[in-house]
Amino acid sequence: MRGAARAADDRGGRPGLAGRLAGFACRATPTESALATMRLSLFDWAACAIAGAAEPAAAILRAQAEAEGGAGQASLAGSPAMRVPARAAALVNGAASHALDYDDTHMGPVLHPSVAVLPAALAVAERQGAGGAETLRAALVGAEIMVRLGLWLGPDHPGRGFHPTATCGAFGAAVAAGLLAGLDAGRMEQALAIAATRAAGLQSVFGSMGKPLNAGTAAAAGIEAADLAAAGFTCPPAALDGPQGFGPAHGGAARSEALLSLDARWEMARVSHKLHACCHGLHAMLEALAGLDLPASDIDRVTVRTHPRWLAVCDDPAPTTGLEAKFSYRLTAAMALAGRDTGDPATFSAAACTEPALVRLRDRVDVVGDRALPETAAQVDVTARGGATTRLVHDIDTPLPPERLRRRLEAKAGVLAGAERAATLAAATLADVPDIAEVGRLLREAPA
Known part of the structure; x- marks a missing residue:
């Protein structure tokens, strides 16, 4: 532990960021509202993973994990007869759950907590034989730290091209895995320091298989960091926020206000669950268009106003693939105007990108950045032919009111996993104490 001691001495004996977060992780007492949100996220995440198991990215990674084999520790989405090492399971299940880009988002730092943290938590829970309450708490604390790090880094981190789901996700996954592995605060600090030199992911891969891979690698890196820390591996805690540490090297603003209320307020209680199968930046526009009562044939022009940060993420003007379509204001607006179900992943296809009726509507849509709008809002002006x-x-x-949100997520799960499987999944995840063994079974039996 010589490196850790030297890092503390350099700060005058005060704990750095890794030490503060480790201390919080080991003492945190989640609120019931935050736990309720985490149950919804577990349900929603598992439905996304079940559906995503059949996607090409998940199939390739699953085949690799099956070929490599290893200790049968954890469930692999879409592989009913085989278990694999926890780290491999987290990689595959993380990618599968993000393959459809339909998972939850925290709109503060704009990252996807569940796809990085829950695959790690589930895999380590299966390996360790952990119960549902313990797993839910570990996942919630890991996700909270992931979100807080995203807020601490600030907007210049993604502004430089880093993918916060991947980068911050490695830390959240390390915390969840570390709690389930029984790490104390000192070892947890080491896990976070190790994660600092493993966290990676770029926005330049959005619209490709690389984006879901980012989620999987974050989950796997988190398990690796926690397991190494448990074995006595050491790394300077200053690797997170010290000179040349992760924060300074990745455009971090070190926003101290992000950590002020760690013990008083749970950011994960504010997570948003996707109700449309595309980038969350498009959802405000789609929800706005749901209130339009005008036939597509009567529409002359549409102007979408959104915060400028989204123009670099989901403003593909003329997508050609289903993945690219999930990042296109113009095409998704056309889908909504034409009455297509944007809650169904099948709507986002290469065929839709070239369908003449949709292309004609798409070409009537203008997208404008407007800094006066919150990042979570959209304004849409629809001009009729008259x-x-x-x-x-x-x-x-x-x-949304909690019961309405639950109903919409249950409907979404029915589309993703089928009505019968969705009902079984709801029973396993939305109970006060989730049934981790049943979640694993449903993942293994996912259609592949």
């Missing part, structure tokens, strides 16, 4: 304009506004930061 000249009348209808203005529609929606902000996804306005939460």
